[in-house]
Amino acid sequence: MEFSNREIATGILIVLGLTFLLALPETRRTLHKGIIDVLKALVQWKFLLLIALYFLYAIGLVAVAKSQSWWDTSLLSVTILTIVVTGFPLFLNANDYKTGSELVRKVVFEVAGLSALMITYLDLGEFPIWGELILQLVVSFLVIFIAMTPRIPGGKRAAQFFEVLLGVLALGLVISTAVTLFTEPKSFDWLHELKAFALSIWLPIALIPFLYFLAILMQIESSLVRLKMHNDRKNPLRIRLALVIGFRGSLRYAKRFSGHWITDMSAQRTFRGGLALMRRHREAVRTRVTEQRARDRRLVERAGRRGVDEHGLWLDRREFYETRGVLDDIWFTQTAIFQNGRKYVDEPFLFSSFHLKELPKDHGIKIVLAKNAHAWYGWRRTPGGYYFATGGTKDVDARWQYDGSELPTGFPHSAGGWVNSTQNEKAAEWSTQVDRPVPIF
Numbered sequence: 052m053e054f055s056n057r058e059i060a061t062g063i064l065i066v067l068g069l070t071f072l073l074a075l076p077e078t079r080r081t082l083h084k085g086i087i088d089v090l091k092a093l094v095q096w097k098f099l100l101l102i103a104l105y106f107l108y109a110i111g112l113v114a115v116a117k118s119q120s121w122w123d124t125s126l127l128s129v130t131i132l133t134i135v136v137t138g139f140p141l142f143l144n145a146n147d148y149k150t151g152s153e154l155v156r157k158v159v160f161e162v163a164g165l166s167a168l169m170i171t172y173l174d175l176g177e178f179p180i181w182g183e184l185i186l187q188l189v190v191s192f193l194v195i196f197i198a199m200t201p202r203i204p205g206g207k208r209a210a211q212f213f214e215v216l217l218g219v220l221a222l223g224l225v226i227s228t229a230v231t232l233f234t235e236p237k238s239f240d241w242l243h244e245l246k247a248f249a250l251s252i253w254l255p256i257a258l259i260p261f262l263y264f265l266a267i268l269m270q271i272e273s274s275l276v277r278l279k280m281h282n283d284r285k286n287p288l289r290i291r292l293a294l295v296i297g298f299r300g301s302l303r304y305a306k307r308f309s310g311h312w313i314t315d316m317s318a319q320r321t322f323r324g325g326l327a328l329m330r331r332h333r334e335a336v337r338t339r340v341t342e343q344r345a346r347d348r349r350l351v352e353r354a355g356r357r358g359v360d361e362h363g364l365w366l367d368r369r370e371f372y373e374t375r376g377v378l379d380d381i382w383f384t385q386t387a388i389f390q391n392g393r394k395y396v397d398e399p400f401l402f403s404s405f406h407l408k409e410l411p412k413d414h415g416i417k418i419v420l421a422k423n424a425h426a427w428y429g430w431r432r433t434p435g436g437y438y439f440a441t442g443g444t445k446d447v448d449a450r451w452q453y454d455g456s457e458l459p460t461g462f463p464h465s466a467g468g469w470v471n472s473t474q475n476e477k478a479a480e481w482s483t484q485v486d487r488p489v490p491i492f
Contacts (some may be wrong), residue, residue, distance in 0.1 A: 059180055059183075060180055060183030060184045060186075061183075061187060063180075063184065064184065064187055064191075066190070092371075092397050095107060097100065097472075099187055101142075101265065102142075104261075105138075105139070105142050105261065105265075106134070108261045109134045109138060109254070109257070109258065111257070112257050113254075116250075121246075122250070125243060125246075126243075126246060126247055126250055129247045129250055130250060130254070130416065133250060133251050133254050133255060134254070137161065137162060137251070137254075137255050138254070138255050138258050138388050139189070139194070140260075141157070141158060141255065141258065141262055141267065142258075142262065145262050145266040145269060146266065146269045146270075148262075148266045148302060148306075149301045149302070149303065149306045150302055150306070151263055151302050151303070154259065154262060154266060154302070155259060156265055158255055158256060158258070158259055158262070159256065161255065161257040161376040162252050164250060164257060186224075186239060187406075188222065189322045190217070190220065191222040193213050193216055193217045193220070196209070196213040204228075211416055232474060247406050258457040263302065263436075266302050267298070267300065267301075267302050267305055270298075270302065270305035270306055270308075271294075271295055271298065271305060274294060274305065274308050274313070275291060275294065277289075277309075277313050278291070278294065278313055278316055278317055281313050281314050281317040286317065287320070289321070289322040289325065290316065290317075290320075290322070290325045292322065292325075293319070293322050293324075293325025293326045293328075293329060294308075294316060294325065294329065295335070296326065296329070297325070297326060297327070297328070297329020297330070298331065299333070302362045303336060303340070304332065304333055304336055306334050307339075308332060309420045310330070312332050315328055316328055316329075328411060339489050339490075342489045343488065343489040346488070346489060349368075350368060350369055353366045353367050353368065354367055354369060354434075354435070355367060355435070356435075357435075357436065357456075362479075364479060364480065364483060364485065365435065365437045365456075365480065366435070367433075367434070367435025367436070367437070368433075368435065368485070368486055369433060369435050369477040370409075370410060370431060370433045370434060371437070371439075372486035372487055373406055373409040373410050374410070374431050374433055375439055375481060375486075376404065376406035376409075376414060377402075377404045377406045377407055377410065377414070377431070378416070378429055378430075378439055378440070378441040379432065379441065380404035380405075380406060380415075381401050381402075381418075381441065382429075382441045382442075382443065383403065384400075384401055384403075384449065385401070385427060385443055386443060386447055389443065389447050390447055393425075394424035394425070395420060395421075395424050395426070395427040395443060396424070397420045397427070398422070401418065402414075402416065414431065415431055415432060416429055416430070416431045417429065417430055417431070418464070419442075419463060425440070425444065425445050426443065426445070426462040426463065427430070427442050427443055427462070428440050428441065428442025428443075428453075428459065428462055428463055429441060429442065430449070430453070430458065430459060432458075436455065436456065437455075437456060437480075438453070438454065438455055438456070438457065438458055438459065439452075439453070439454050439480070439481075440452070440454070440459045442451070442462060443463065444462065444465040445479075448473060449463070449471045449473055449474070450471065450472045450473045451463030451469050451470070451471055451472075452469070452470050452472050452477065452481050453467075453468050453469050453470070453478075454468070454478055454479060454480040454481060455468045
């Protein structure tokens with residue numbers, strides 16, 4: 052087993068980082084508590100059993116590959132890294148997958164995406180260990196700066212500067228690797244590199260059946276636990292069996308078994324009744340999925356089209372629901388701030404809305420604040436060229452909203468497209484429910 056200089060350097064930095072954290076009293080206490088909490092979570096026979104099954108399954112895949120001459124001991128280091136670094140996080144996140152297709156897309160994206168190909172390419176042009184240590188330290192600091200500086204007032208430009216530096220560094224690595232490949236082609240064992248690259252792809256993909264089994268198993272257990280919580284008496288075996296059979300091995304059905312379905316299932320007393328309820332559940336899920344797909348299809352078909360439909364609503368409705376959600380959250384935050392300090396603000400914490408995760412990283416929301424901080428408005432232009440805005444004045448109870456094909460002019464007032472929704476009926480684009488995602492249940 053032979054590790055590359057890059058892998059050795061990564062190991063050294065991890066050890067040095069842990070040593071540094073343990074050397075500081077404050078971080079030592081936090082790290083110690085974190086380790087204790089992790090160990091407590093691990094010391095559960097169910098979880099330990101699943102971990103053991105995961106590694107046994109992965110080892111079984113390697114054994115099959117070896118029997119077909121697809122694997123040898125020269126690939127041991129790559130195999131360990133693939134199972135631990137690539138596969139194990141997928142294992143830990145198995146409960147987050149909503150459907151089997153989502154699981155497959157996630158795994159394929161992780162192992163065969165452009166970033167994975169680029170990492171494999173750059174690994175061919177490794178540096179001496181001291182060079183790798185410097186390179187990884189610089190990259191780590193740049194990534195930290197890029198993540199942290201946008202949260203600092205006026206830090207957006209600094210983040211862009213660090214992004215440019217990281218891009219230049221990446222370009223330099225690409226060129227350096229290309230030079231190494233062309234000047235020293237004989238220094239590479241191309242067959243070994245090809246096998247290593249293939250293993251980093253086929254091994255995680257071969258983990259998909261186990262990950263799916265694990266995901267469906269977690270959902271079944273979660274449903275059984277919730278079923279027990281909704282019933283004072285122990286649920287008969289026939290009801291639990293009807294529940295498991297009713298999922299038909301589908302992660303989609305299992306993930307969406309919630310709400311009134313749990314209550315209704317806990318009230319069943321016969322096996323046949325349980326199966327009938329699960330059949331209605333599957334039909335309801337299929338209906339919701341069809342509705343959601345129709346909504347998504349409309350968004351795609353109308354993308355780029357300007358103008359309104361027969362109901363007077365804008366045709367290109369991409370990110371309408373998400374934009375209104377974020378602006379609503381900002382309005383509530385600003386209102387609370389003004390009630391306490393008699394001033395509105397323009398601070399980064401305004402963008403802490405949970406709806407923000409549904410928008411692009413560069414969301415484009417702008418806050419406009421009056422000089423005396425007694426009026427404000429925030430606006431965003433959607434991908435289809437439509438504007439939404441919300442704002443406030445000294446009348447803190449007034450909830451001003453705006454929408455239109457042009458940017459709002461001036462602070463909220465009773466003209467120019469602004470509507471005080473606390474006194475007047477909401478504008479159609481603010482009140483419509485056509486953009487609301489189809490609820491699970």
